[in-house]
Amino acid sequence: MSRIVGIDLGTTNSLVAYMKDGQPCVIPDRKGRTMVPSVVALTDNGLIVGDSAKEHLTRNPERTVYSVKRFMGRGLVDVQNELAYFPYQLTETGGVIRIRLGEKNYSPPQISAMILKELKLRAEAHLGESITKAVITVPAYFNDSQRQATKDAGLIAGLEVLRIINEPTAASLAYGLQKNTQGTIAVYDFGGGTFDISILKLKDGIFEVLATNGDTHLGGDDLDRLLVDLFIGQIQEQHGIDLTGHPDHMQSVRLEAERAKIRLSDDLKTTIAVELPDDRGQFTRELTRAQLESLTISVIERTLAPCRMALKDAGLTSKDIDEVVLVGGSTRMPLVRQRVEALFGKPPHCHLNPDEVVALGAAVQADILSGGTTDMLLLDVTPLSLGIETMGGVMSSLIRRNTTIPASAKELFTTYVDGQTGVDIHILQGERELVKDNRSLARFRLKVPPLPAGVPRIEVTFLIDANGILNVTATDMRTGQSQSIEVKPSYGLSDTEVERMIEDSFKFAADDVNARKLIEARLDAEALLKTTEKSLVEAGYLITSDETDNIRTALSQLRAAIDGPDPRAIRARMAALEQAAKHLNVVMLDDSLKKSLQGKKVTEVT
Amino acid sequence: MARSMCWHCQSAVTGEYFCERCVKVQPVSKEADYFTCLGFPRRLMLDSKQLEAKFYEMSRTFHPDFYQTKSPAEQAISLGNAAVLNTAYRTLRDPIQRAEYLLGLETGSVKDIRTSPPADLFEEILELQDTLEEYRSSERDSQEGRELRTALETEQRALEQRKQEMETQLHQLFGEWDQLQDRGESTSQTRVDRDRLLKHMRALLSNRTYITSIVNDLATTIA
Numbered sequence: 001m002s003r004i005v006g007i008d009l010g011t012t013n014s015l016v017a018y019m020k021d022g023q024p025c026v027i028p029d030r031k032g033r034t035m036v037p038s039v040v041a042l043t044d045n046g047l048i049v050g051d052s053a054k055e056h057l058t059r060n061p062e063r064t065v066y067s068v069k070r071f072m073g074r075g076l077v078d079v080q081n082e083l084a085y086f087p088y089q090l091t092e093t094g095g096v097i098r099i100r101l102g103e104k105n106y107s108p109p110q111i112s113a114m115i116l117k118e119l120k121l122r123a124e125a126h127l128g129e130s131i132t133k134a135v136i137t138v139p140a141y142f143n144d145s146q147r148q149a150t151k152d153a154g155l156i157a158g159l160e161v162l163r164i165i166n167e168p169t170a171a172s173l174a175y176g177l178q179k180n181t182q183g184t185i186a187v188y189d190f191g192g193g194t195f196d197i198s199i200l201k202l203k204d205g206i207f208e209v210l211a212t213n214g215d216t217h218l219g220g221d222d223l224d225r226l227l228v229d230l231f232i233g234q235i236q237e238q239h240g241i242d243l244t245g246h247p248d249h250m251q252s253v254r255l256e257a258e259r260a261k262i263r264l265s266d267d268l269k270t271t272i273a274v275e276l277p278d279d280r281g282q283f284t285r286e287l288t289r290a291q292l293e294s295l296t297i298s299v300i301e302r303t304l305a306p307c308r309m310a311l312k313d314a315g316l317t318s319k320d321i322d323e324v325v326l327v328g329g330s331t332r333m334p335l336v337r338q339r340v341e342a343l344f345g346k347p348p349h350c351h352l353n354p355d356e357v358v359a360l361g362a363a364v365q366a367d368i369l370s371g372g373t374t375d376m377l378l379l380d381v382t383p384l385s386l387g388i389e390t391m392g393g394v395m396s397s398l399i400r401r402n403t404t405i406p407a408s409a410k411e412l413f414t415t416y417v418d419g420q421t422g423v424d425i426h427i428l429q430g431e432r433e434l435v436k437d438n439r440s441l442a443r444f445r446l447k448v449p450p451l452p453a454g455v456p457r458i459e460v461t462f463l464i465d466a467n468g469i470l471n472v473t474a475t476d477m478r479t480g481q482s483q484s485i486e487v488k489p490s491y492g493l494s495d496t497e498v499e500r501m502i503e504d505s506f507k508f509a510a511d512d513v514n515a516r517k518l519i520e521a522r523l524d525a526e527a528l529l530k531t532t533e534k535s536l537v538e539a540g541y542l543i544t545s546d547e548t549d550n551i552r553t554a555l556s557q558l559r560a561a562i563d564g565p566d567p568r569a570i571r572a573r574m575a576a577l578e579q580a581a582k583h584l585n586v587v588m589l590d591d592s593l594k595k596s597l598q599g600k601k602v603t604e605v606t
Numbered sequence: 607m608a609r610s611m612c613w614h615c616q617s618a619v620t621g622e623y624f625c626e627r628c629v630k631v632q633p634v635s636k637e638a639d640y641f642t643c644l645g646f647p648r649r650l651m652l653d654s655k656q657l658e659a660k661f662y663e664m665s666r667t668f669h670p671d672f673y674q675t676k677s678p679a680e681q682a683i684s685l686g687n688a689a690v691l692n693t694a695y696r697t698l699r700d701p702i703q704r705a706e707y708l709l710g711l712e713t714g715s716v717k718d719i720r721t722s723p724p725a726d727l728f729e730e731i732l733e734l735q736d737t738l739e740e741y742r743s744s745e746r747d748s749q750e751g752r753e754l755r756t757a758l759e760t761e762q763r764a765l766e767q768r769k770q771e772m773e774t775q776l777h778q779l780f781g782e783w784d785q786l787q788d789r790g791e792s793t794s795q796t797r798v799d800r801d802r803l804l805k806h807m808r809a810l811l812s813n814r815t816y817i818t819s820i821v822n823d824l825a826t827t828i829a
Contacts, residue, residue, distance in 0.1 A: 162674060206662045369674040377669055403696065406670065408689040463689060466670045 004133040004162055004370050005123050006170075006362025009112060009150065011069040011193030011219060012329065014038050015359035016119040018127065019372060024174060024363035026356050027126045035355060036122070039066045040114045042101040049118040057255065061087035061247040063101055067221055068115075070193050071097045071108040072153075073145030075491050085225060087247035095491045107493060109149050110501055113156035117505075120157060134159045135366040137358050139194040140166035141214030141383045143429050144441050144470050145491040151469070152493055156501045162369050164467040167191070168198035169209055169380050170361030171327040175352060176202055176376070177364055183322035184210075186310075188340055188348065189358075190303060191328035193219040197307045199314040199321070205375045211313035211402045212383050213306035220258070220330040223296045227257035227287075230295065231272065235283050239276060246277045264289045265332045293335045300336055304343055313402050324348040327357055379404050382464050384439075389426035393435045398462055401431065408463040412477070419450040425460070427470065427487075440490040446474055447483055458483075521567040525558055525574050532581050535588055542587045547580075554580040613679070623667055623687075631668070631676075633683045639711055640694035648712075649787060650705055650780035652698065661695040702773075702811065705780065709808055724813040727768075731820065734761055738827060755828055762824045765817055772814045779807050 006024070008015045013035035017026045026034045033051065040049050041056035041064040048056075056064040065088055071079060076092035083090060089100035098105035116136075123131045136159075138150050147164050154161035168187035175185070182202055189196040196214035200207055231253050232243045243249050253274050263270045269288040276283055311317060324344045330336060331354050340348050367373045382405050387397040398409035413423050423446040430438030448456045457477040464470055475482045488494070493501070532555060540548055554577040561573040611618060612625035612632065619625050619632055634643060641648050644660050666672070668691055673684040698704045741754040783803050786796060 163671075204662065206665070208662075365671075368671050371672075371675055374672075377666055377671060379665060379669070404692040406685050406689040407692055408686075463685070465685060466688075 002133060003127065003129065003131065004135060004366035005119075005131055006359055006364070006366045007116065007119055007134050007136045008167070008170075008359035008362055009069065009115065009136055009138075009153070010038055010358075011067050011191055011221065012038060013192070013355065014115050014119055015356060016123045017356075017359040017363035018123065019363050019367040022373075024177070024360040024367075026359055027123050029122055036115065036118055037066075038068065038115050039064060040068070040101075040111050041065070047101075047114060049114050058248050058251045061251045063088065064251075065099055065101065065106075065111050067193055068099070068108050068111045070217065070221070071099070072112065073108075073143065073147070073149035073491055078491075082225075084244070085228075087251060094494070094497075095489070096493055107497075107501070109153040109493060109498075110156055110505075112150070112153035113501075113505060116153055116157035116159060120159060132158065132160055133162055133366075135163045135165055135362045135369065136161055137165050137167045137170050137362050139189075139191075139214060139216055140168050140196040140198050140212040140380075141194070141216050142166075142468075143216075143384055143439055144386075144468070145439070145489060146216065147467060147469050148489065148492050151467070152498050152501075155498060156505050158502075158505065161467075163365060164469065165362060165365050165378070166196070166198065166209075166212070166380055166383075166468070167194075167358045168196045168212070168327060169200065169207065169378055170359075170365060171325060171352070171357045172198070172200050172202070172207055172361065173364040173376065173378060174357045174361040175325050175349075176207060178352070181323065184316065184320055185323045185325055186307070186321045186344060187325045187327055188303070188307070188331065189214075189327040190330040190336060191219050192330070193217070193221050195219060195303050195306065197303070197310045199310050199316065206377050206379060208379045208404075209381045209402075210316070211310040212381055213310040213313070214383070215302065215306060218299070218302055219328075220261070222299050223261060223330070223333075224254055224257045226295050226299065227261065227292070228254050231257065231274070231283070231285075234285065235274075235276065239280060239283065241276060241280060243277075249274070249277050260287055261292060262332070264292050265334060289334070296333075297335065300333075300339055303336075304339065307343055318344045321346070325352065326350055327352070327354050329355055380466070380468070381405060382407060382468055384429045385431055386441075386462060386464065386470065387428050387438075389428060389435045394433060395428050395430070395435050395438050399464060403464075405464050405468055406466055408461055411460050411462070413446060413448075413456075413458045413460060415448055415451070415453050415456050418452050420453065420456075421448055421450050422446060423448055423458070427462070427472070441470065442487045442489045442492075444472065444485050444487045446485070449476070517567040518565065518570075521570040521574075522562055525562050525570050528574055528577060529555060529558060532577060532584075535581065535584055539584060539588045539591065542591060543584050547583060550580045551577070551584065613683075631673070631680050631683050631687070634687045634690045640697050640707060643690060643694045644698060646698070647787070648708060649784045650701070650708060651784050652704070654699065657695070657698060661691070664691050701780070702776075702814070705776065705807060706811055709804060709811070712804055713808070724816060727813075727817075734758075734820070734824075737761070738824070741827065758824060758828050762821060762828070765821050765824070769814060769817050769821065772810050772817070776807065776810050776814070779803060779810070783807070 003018065006017045015026050015035055017024050028034045036050040037054045039053040039057065040047060041053035041060060043056065043060070053064060057066065074097060075095050076090060076097055091098045091100065091105065096107050098107055099111060120131050134154060136150055136154055138147055150164055151161045168189040171187050171189065172185060184199065184201050187198045187200065194214065194216045195218040196212065198212040199210045201210055235241055235243055243253060256272055256274050260270050260272050264287065269286055272285050272287055274283045321344050324340060324346065326340070326348045337348060364373060364376065365378065368376060381402045382399060383401060385397045385401045386399040387395040388411070390396040398411060399407050415423065424443065425446055426443050427441045428435060428438040429441050432438050446458055446460065448458060458474055459477050460472060460474045462470060462472055472485050472487055473482060474485055532551065536548065536551060558573040558577050561570045612628060612630060614630040615625060615628040617625065617627045624631055644657065644664070646652055665688070668684050668687040670681060670684050670688060673681045697707050737754060737757055741751065741758060744751040744754055786799055786803065789796070
């Protein structure tokens with residue numbers, strides 16, 4: 001079986017890891033950086049991802065997408081109250097958010113696919129082999145649509161997603177591998193955009209999730225926003241400038257707020273400095289850790305209710321927890337650690353790198369799937385109850401939250417009217433009584449043979465697989481025939497749309513390859529220009545003036561080609577230059593050989 | 607747990623979960639009840655550690671993680687088996703759910719949830735409903751609200767106490783059931799005992815369900 005990599009597709013940063021000699025390790029880039037910022041920018045030279053895209057956040061805010069994970073599997077109405085914070089333009093088509101970049105609209109899975117592709121390329125460059133299979137992590141509290149959107153992103157990126165695994169459970173795998181612990185642990189995962197809590201029982205290599213809870217819209221982003229609001233309020237007050245009309249400066253403030261928050265995990269105070277628009281000078285102020293904490297405490301305390309719920313669902317109290325494991329960048333904040341310690345009554349385990357542990361766990365799960373690791377097994381749960389709409393707009397629960405997956409439920413359907421040929425079924429996810437308070441997942445129409453009312457008996461099986469994704473099948477109990485069901489997702493891309501996006505991505509892939517070839521050709525050409533010019537200066541006196549002219553012509557032709565868009569033209573001019581400079585190189589070699597031989601005896605040479 | 611014929615090579619299956627000839631995983635029989643599925647007798651006092659150990663062992667046998675390199679047919683079987691196994695364990699792990707499930711198996715009828723209060727609690731429950739209504743329409747911070755709240759809290763404790771007693775009683779019946787089964791006799795007396803036990807358990811379980819829902823309702827109202 002070909003290699004499977006583990007990917008942490010994060011709100012702020014993403015990572016790729018693999019299993020090397022029984023140990024998971026994160027794959028760095030050439031400069032040794034392990035994290036790829038989850039940022040995609042549209043530039044004049046096309047789409048770019050990661051560190052180089054991050055530079056465009058302030059230069060080109062309308063065309064630079066960050067925190068796209070917040071939009072996965074969601075409609076515009078879900079993110080209505082945070083639209084003002086995003087400088088890029090958002091619309092909605094068919095229940096799916098679209099992000100405007102230049103002339104085109106992109107769905108969140110397409111943007112995520114670009115990040116995944118970057119990770120894929122990084123892994124391929126590092127491992128020297130083609131990577132087509134991956135395990136991708138998602139927040140444990142992601143619903144079916146959000147998981148499906150993540151799977152779609154993988155497909156669009158040319159990756160077969162063998163498993164969607166929950167981030168806190170992935171972290172527990174990495175933790176368990178390292179510590180070989182037995183007992184009950186709580187994984188508190190507070191990241192850039194999402195919060196999860198999972199309670200697990202670790203016993204003899206089995207990682208059994210007892211309960212999970214969370215909030216898919218609660219993370220470091222929300223803390224940064226409180227700081228941003230504070231700063232732009234003061235800028236308005238002190239300088240009379242409304243920064244909301246300056247997306248580039250808004251991004252500078254956001255990034256400065258994030259950096260200040262990070263600095264205050266180590267320092268007790270820090271200085272904020274932001275350039276103001278139209279050369280109006282600088283906004284500076286001091287920020288203390290105490291100020292940050294009093295500002296953000298209400299957001300941080302929102303993580304505690306899910307923790308209590310998870311404990312209750314697991315039938316445990318905080319005393320039963322043997323160890324609390326911290327995951328996600330936001331857990332570096334001292335206040336977060338204090339609150340967690342107060343809740344669980346013991347200091348949390350902080351020895352894992354909270355940025356990398358999820359990717360490492362994904363690599364372990366990838367190794368389990370490929371048959372490498374056989375002594376560990378993860379038994380995860382579904383985070384939300386699954387049900388169907390019944391009479392009067394009430395949800396009837398079929399699979400309760402915190403049920404171990406795979407999980408299935410069967411429901412028998414019949415007709416109320418003679419000759420009725422279809423039954424409409426509406427699938428929901430959530431904990432509330434009424435349909436309108438829960439998340440609509442999908443609708444489908446069950447085909448029924450025209451018979452007297454109550455005679456048809458169609459059994460529908462709802463199966464949540466090991467990815468936490470729903471599969472629906474139906475069987476006519478009278479004939480034993482099964483029917484295929486076309487489920488129409490409420491907040492997701494249709495199969496045909498995903499297929500089209502995969503095709504598009506292949507088209508773009510051709511462009512991508514071309515872009516890469518161009519960059520490489522330019523780099524090689526510049527190196528050749530430099531060495532040839534140097535040779536000409538050092539050894540030009542050794543060749544004829546005709547030869548020198550030829551070389552100079554070839555040099556200027558190559559320089560012209562470098563600015564062009566065609567890598568093949570650059571390579572051709574490089575070959576011409578090498579041809580013209582061939583004699584120069586030969587005489588230079590002879591000359592240096594002669595020089596090295598001068599003053600030496602023949603015996604020393606042979 | 608296995609079917610009589612292998613879906614893959616059509617030879618008779620004698621192994622427990624796998625065909626001995628072609629070593630393919632076999633689907634769990636649709637007729638098998640959850641006790642059979644987990645390899646336990648139809649008893650009500652099961653050891654939770656043994657149940658868990660068996661569940662872990664079978665998860666290692668059936669979990670889809672270990673079938674990723676196998677054929678799509680085997681992957682589908684492992685997925686189906688793991689789902690059945692998870693349901694079986696979830697049902698048997700909890701003593702109350704286990705008893706309700708066994709009642710369904712033994713009496714062949716589906717679990718009926720009581721919608722009217724148990725006879726001996728009828729008056730008390732009616733009074734409680736009135737107090738709840740009054741509390742819902744009262745000012746929480748008023749003298750009246752506080753008094754009603756205290757009354758409801760007292761009632762909640764009383765009902766929880768009642769529930770506790772029912773569970774103790776149920777536990778005793780579970781033991782009696784197991785002893786009766788262990789004797790394995792089939793006389794007219796054991797049949798009478800068996801029916802009496804089942805009837806008694808059913809009544810207690812149904813009353814307990816009713817009280818649980820009242821207590822939950824109470825708890826959310828005064829929370």
